[in-house]
Amino acid sequence: MRTSLRFALALLWLATGIHAYANPLPHTGDLHQHPAWLTLVHYQPDRFGDGYTSQADDDSFFLSKQGKTSPEAELDATLRAITQPGRGDDHARCRFPARDRWLRQQLDLPSKAANCPAYDEWAEELNTETVTLVFAASYLNSPSSMFGHTFLRLDPPREDEETNLILANTISYAADAAAHDSEILFAYKGIFGGYPGITSIQPYYEKIRLYSDIEHRDLWEYQLNLTQPEVDMMLAHTWEIRDRNFDYYFFDENCAYRLLALIDVARPGTNLLDEVSTHAIPSDTVRWVVDRGLVEEVYYRPSAATNVTHSINALPDEHQTLAAAIANGYVDADAPEVRVLGDEERARVLDTTYDYVRYQSEADGWPREHAAPLSHDLLRERSQIRGVAARKGPPEPAIRDDQGHATFRASISGGQLGDRNFSELTLRPAYHDVLDPPAGYRGGAQLQFLRLDARLYTDNDELQIEQLTGVEIRSLSPRNQFFSPLSWQVGFGARRTDTETDRVFTPYLEGGAGGSWQLASGTQAFAFATADLEIDDDLRRGYDAAPGADLGILHQSNQFSLLGGVKTRAWIVSSQHRQDEAYLEGNWHFGREFSLFAKFSREDHYDRYRSTWQLGLHAYF
Amino acid sequence: MKKLIAGALLMGASTLAFAQPGCGVGAMIWKGQSGIAPHVLAATTNGTFGNQTFGMTTGTLGCQTNQSVQSMAMYMESNIDKVARDMSRGSGENLDTLAVLLGVDEADRDSFRKVLQDNFATIFPSSETTSGEAVDAIVALLEKDESLSKYVAA
Numbered sequence: 001m002r003t004s005l006r007f008a009l010a011l012l013w014l015a016t017g018i019h020a021y022a023n024p025l026p027h028t029g030d031l032h033q034h035p036a037w038l039t040l041v042h043y044q045p046d047r048f049g050d051g052y053t054s055q056a057d058d059d060s061f062f063l064s065k066q067g068k069t070s071p072e073a074e075l076d077a078t079l080r081a082i083t084q085p086g087r088g089d090d091h092a093r094c095r096f097p098a099r100d101r102w103l104r105q106q107l108d109l110p111s112k113a114a115n116c117p118a119y120d121e122w123a124e125e126l127n128t129e130t131v132t133l134v135f136a137a138s139y140l141n142s143p144s145s146m147f148g149h150t151f152l153r154l155d156p157p158r159e160d161e162e163t164n165l166i167l168a169n170t171i172s173y174a175a176d177a178a179a180h181d182s183e184i185l186f187a188y189k190g191i192f193g194g195y196p197g198i199t200s201i202q203p204y205y206e207k208i209r210l211y212s213d214i215e216h217r218d219l220w221e222y223q224l225n226l227t228q229p230e231v232d233m234m235l236a237h238t239w240e241i242r243d244r245n246f247d248y249y250f251f252d253e254n255c256a257y258r259l260l261a262l263i264d265v266a267r268p269g270t271n272l273l274d275e276v277s278t279h280a281i282p283s284d285t286v287r288w289v290v291d292r293g294l295v296e297e298v299y300y301r302p303s304a305a306t307n308v309t310h311s312i313n314a315l316p317d318e319h320q321t322l323a324a325a326i327a328n329g330y331v332d333a334d335a336p337e338v339r340v341l342g343d344e345e346r347a348r349v350l351d352t353t354y355d356y357v358r359y360q361s362e363a364d365g366w367p368r369e370h371a372a373p374l375s376h377d378l379l380r381e382r383s384q385i386r387g388v389a390a391r392k393g394p395p396e397p398a399i400r401d402d403q404g405h406a407t408f409r410a411s412i413s414g415g416q417l418g419d420r421n422f423s424e425l426t427l428r429p430a431y432h433d434v435l436d437p438p439a440g441y442r443g444g445a446q447l448q449f450l451r452l453d454a455r456l457y458t459d460n461d462e463l464q465i466e467q468l469t470g471v472e473i474r475s476l477s478p479r480n481q482f483f484s485p486l487s488w489q490v491g492f493g494a495r496r497t498d499t500e501t502d503r504v505f506t507p508y509l510e511g512g513a514g515g516s517w518q519l520a521s522g523t524q525a526f527a528f529a530t531a532d533l534e535i536d537d538d539l540r541r542g543y544d545a546a547p548g549a550d551l552g553i554l555h556q557s558n559q560f561s562l563l564g565g566v567k568t569r570a571w572i573v574s575s576q577h578r579q580d581e582a583y584l585e586g587n588w589h590f591g592r593e594f595s596l597f598a599k600f601s602r603e604d605h606y607d608r609y610r611s612t613w614q615l616g617l618h619a620y621f
Numbered sequence: 622m623k624k625l626i627a628g629a630l631l632m633g634a635s636t637l638a639f640a641q642p643g644c645g646v647g648a649m650i651w652k653g654q655s656g657i658a659p660h661v662l663a664a665t666t667n668g669t670f671g672n673q674t675f676g677m678t679t680g681t682l683g684c685q686t687n688q689s690v691q692s693m694a695m696y697m698e699s700n701i702d703k704v705a706r707d708m709s710r711g712s713g714e715n716l717d718t719l720a721v722l723l724g725v726d727e728a729d730r731d732s733f734r735k736v737l738q739d740n741f742a743t744i745f746p747s748s749e750t751t752s753g754e755a756v757d758a759i760v761a762l763l764e765k766d767e768s769l770s771k772y773v774a775a
Contacts, residue, residue: 164721166714167696205718209699347710354706361651372651375702376748379709383741390710 026107032075034106036268040099040237042246042261043071055253057196058245063092079103089118098236098265119239126169126201128154128231130296131266133222133259134170135286136211137401138442148282148401149211150256153204153221154235166205171238173199173258175248197248199241199258208301214362216305220400222289225296226266234266256282263294270294281430286402300396305363308355310394312482315352319345323353324481326378327360329370333377346381347388354378356482397440404440405592405620407431413597413616422455424466424614434474435563435597436618437589438556444476444487444516444524451493465505469493476526476554478518487516487526499538500575500606506536512550523555532569540574547572552583562586580604587618594619648752650701650745690760690773692722697752705745705755711738723763723772736766 031037041062043052054061054068062068064077081092082100093100094116104111132153151172155165175195211217226234246258257280260272275288289295302310312320322338325331326349331338333353338346354375361371411426428451432441451469456462472491479485490511496503514528528550535543552565564584571577583601590596595618602611697704700715707713711734725733737744737759744750744758763769 164714164718166718167721205696205700213703351710354709358651358702358706368651372649372748375651376745379705379745380742382709383711383738386711386735386738388710389712390707 026109028075028079028107031106032072035271036102036265037075038071039261039264039268039273040102041067041071041074055246056241056244057247061241061244063096075103079107083109087115089116091116094119096240098233098240101233101236122239123232123235126154126235127156128169128235129157129228130155131224131226131231131234133224133263133286133289133295134207135220135222135282135401136215136217137220137283138217138445148286149217150259150282150285151207152259152262155223166203166208168204169201170204170207171199171201171259171262172207173197173246173248173255175250195248196245197253197258198243198245199238201238201242212301212303213358216303216359216363218303218306219301220286220402221299221301222286222295223297223299224263224289224294226263226294230266234262237262237265251279252276254280254282256280256285260285260288263289267294279430281407283401284407287406290402298400300400302394304355304359307393308352308359311348311352311355311391314391315348319349319352320481323349323356326353327357327374327482329374333374333381338381343385344388347385348391350378350382350385351390354382399439401440403592405432405437408621409436409618410621411597411616411618413614415599415612415614415616417612418610421458423458424453424455424616426451426453428452428469433472434476434554434556435561435585435587435595436620437558437592437595438522438561439558439592443522443556444474444478444554446472446474446489448472464496465494467493467495476516476524478516478524480518486513487528488513489528489530497534497536498579498605502538504536504538506534506539508535509533514550519553522557523553525551525553526565527551530567530569542574544571544574546570546579558589560586560588577606578604592620648698648701649748650705650750650752650755651748687773689723690756693719693759694752694756696722697756701752701755705741708737708744709741711735719759725769725772729768729772732766732768733763736762736769 037043038052042055044055045051046053051069052071054074056062056068062074062077063081064070064073067074067077078092078096078099082096082103084092088094091114093114097114097116097119100114101111103109132155134151134153136149136151138148151170153165153168153170155168174197176198208219211219241258246253248254257273257276260276260280264270264272270292272285272288272292275285312323315323322331326333326335326338333350338349341349357366357371357375357378360366361368361375407430409426409428411424411428413424413426415422415424428448430449431447433446433448434444448469449471451467451472453466453468455464455466457464469491470493472489472493474489474491476487477483477485488511492507492509494505494507497506497508510530510532512528512530514526516524516526518524530548530550532546532548533543534545546569548567548569550565550567552563555562562585565582567581567583569579571579581601581603583599585597585599587595587597597614597616597618599614600611601613602609696718700718703713703715704719707716716734716737717730720730720733723733740758740762743762744755760773763773
């Protein structure tokens with residue numbers, strides 16, 4: 001009995017002793033308020049109150065039950081977990097290698113390497129020395145892609161020439177949308193939440209295939225100057241958030257956002273996330289990364305479409321015609337008129353034709369029965385020509401996408417509507433219109449969001465909202481013998497409309513489709529069939545609709561942009577009448593920060609003529 | 622280093638979790654339309670459909686024991702049209718990638734490119750050739766070549 005009591009006491013002593021020895025938890029003080037900790041667990045200050053909430057929407061990302069809203073509880077739980085004895089993949093040190101590393105540094109804990117087979121193998125296979133931020137630019141005839149897309153590439157050490165970056169891996173964060181979800185559901189869930197966002201790893205060649213070959217987007221590769229420990233920290237954190245759900249929101253918590261968080265984790269104090277307000281446009285996030293001095297070098301990888309356009313333009317006219325004839329099946333790839341060409345010329349024609357046929361198959365859905373045998377013939381012929389390398393790709397554009405004008409625009413102007421003078425203030429949060437400085441943007445593409453035009457009429461000091469543009473997209477894509485894209489436009493919002501007696505503020509929806517033809521470099525003429533719909537109580541039947549036409553000329557250059565034309569609309573529901581308008585608008589660009597603009601239009605509506613002119617200044621922030 | 626690349630590539634493959642249909646199956650060089658959902662909206666809102674895959678099926682994968690050849694087959698599977706293009710021209714980054722995956726030394730690169738260009742019609746006898754068949758033909762050609770056979774030894 002005495003023995004057993006003594007034994008029990010000894011056991012108790014031992015137990016408390018071990019406890020005291022195993023958990024010499026250091027005092028953490030305010031460490032849970034440390035910006036690096038807040039970044040590691042993705043805490044954001046609450047909009048109301050002074051607490052924090054993590055953006056992670058996944059219980060397995062937290063070690064404390066209160067982890068989602070309590071940085072302190074999560075830090076304590078993490079500290080307890082990583083100092084527990086034990087080893088193996090399920091240990092907290094292996095599940096949260098970045099937190100482990102950071103806490104040990106901060107608290108001077110012994111940093112004996114953890115034994116994590118799965119994580120170690122993963123990191124070793126990723127074999128990353130440097131990290132490159134890749135930006136997929138917008139694609140041809142698709143202004144809606146203007147926002148771009150970003151992902152990270154993990155580059156292996158460059159030991160020799162043969163280090164091949166197409167085989168490198170990439171990290172991206174994307175909405176995990178079910179393929180059968182309709183676009184409307186996709187939009188709804190994207191804006192209001194509902195899609196899980198997943199961090200995934202894929203080889204770069206799969207990305208090239210998607211962006212460069214299928215979507216025709218040029219890729220810009222920004223090699224970051226992260227040091228090896230910073231790269232290791234980024235990978236460690238990628239491991240932590242891999243397969244963890246962070247709900248995806250299109251406008252702010254999107255692809256670019258999560259990558260910024262990874263860079264913030266890699267280099268504490270970078271605070272890229274502080275730049276994000278209501279939206280994170282990938283091209284803007286690239287600017288922030290460049291501004292923070294994170295970029296070592298920039299490389300350009302033209303898309304399949306950019307390549308094919310370049311090689312077509314490099315062919316002399318008669319060879320262009322020949323290439324078009326082969327591509328359309330009028331001339332065979334091994335026809336005498338092709339074979340008669342010199343080796344180099346023949347190689348250029350065959351290469352260009354092949355690239356063009358591939359482009360058309362992807363972009364325009366050329367049927368396989370036509371494209372596949374033709375492609376095979378072209379390559380078989382080409383393989384007979386030895387010693388002629390493919391032509392060099394297009395040169396890198398002088399102005400990168402991230403060097404174009406800033407996307408927020410504010411304008412002040414003065415003008416006259418009929419005989420009333422007004423001054424106008426316009427705010428446009430995003431993004432670009434065809435008259436803005438074109439460098440760094442796709443020619444003929446326009447995408448505007450949430451533009452507000454407010455007017456103060458000086459005769460009676462009346463303040464009026466002239467127009468509120470929800471979204472406005474316009475795409476002018478020239479047609480030629482190789483490409484026949486549709487030009488189109490769509491927009492909605494609310495605007496002032498003339499009811500003969502008054503100008504009322506009316507919701508509208510407008511759209512159009514047509515063609516565009518290049519007249520000279522930077523100048524194109526376009527013709528659109530248009531449709532307008534306006535809905536308002538002040539209209540006799542509550543709404544009105546108008547088919548119409550819009551013919552014009554657009555010139556874009558780095559010094560001066562001009563848009564002029566004639567528009568006609570036939571209102572057919574509430575009141576039958578025509579509305580005809582001639583318009584001319586010019587912008588003089590001063591660098592990429594300012595433009596002076598002048599607008600003039602003359603309108604024939606309800607059988608009376610009225611002119612509007614306006615003169616002002618755009619500033620880009 | 623090369624091993625690591627091949628390893629990473631195969632890791633990519635395993636995370637895609639595709640079925641292995643056996644030997645000789647593979648993507649045709651020139652598939653039809655890729656059938657991507659209209660992506661105007663996805664692009665506007667910079668989301669992507671996370672579950673897009675590009676017809677990943679295996680070619681010779683599963684029959685060949687040589688890891689480099691398996692990696693090459695994987696790569697050919699999703700890039701066969703570009704590999705065929707570079708092969709016909711006798712140069713290009715996709716051809717270089719094949720060489721890297723097979724571990725072809727710098728000194729042997731020229732003859733590697735030349736063998737593949739010279740034998741284009743053997744590797745791709747028709748427009749119905751699949752990536753699996755092309756891989757088999759490449760392996761057979763390299764096996765016959767004195768300086769290149771070591772890269773495809775099982």
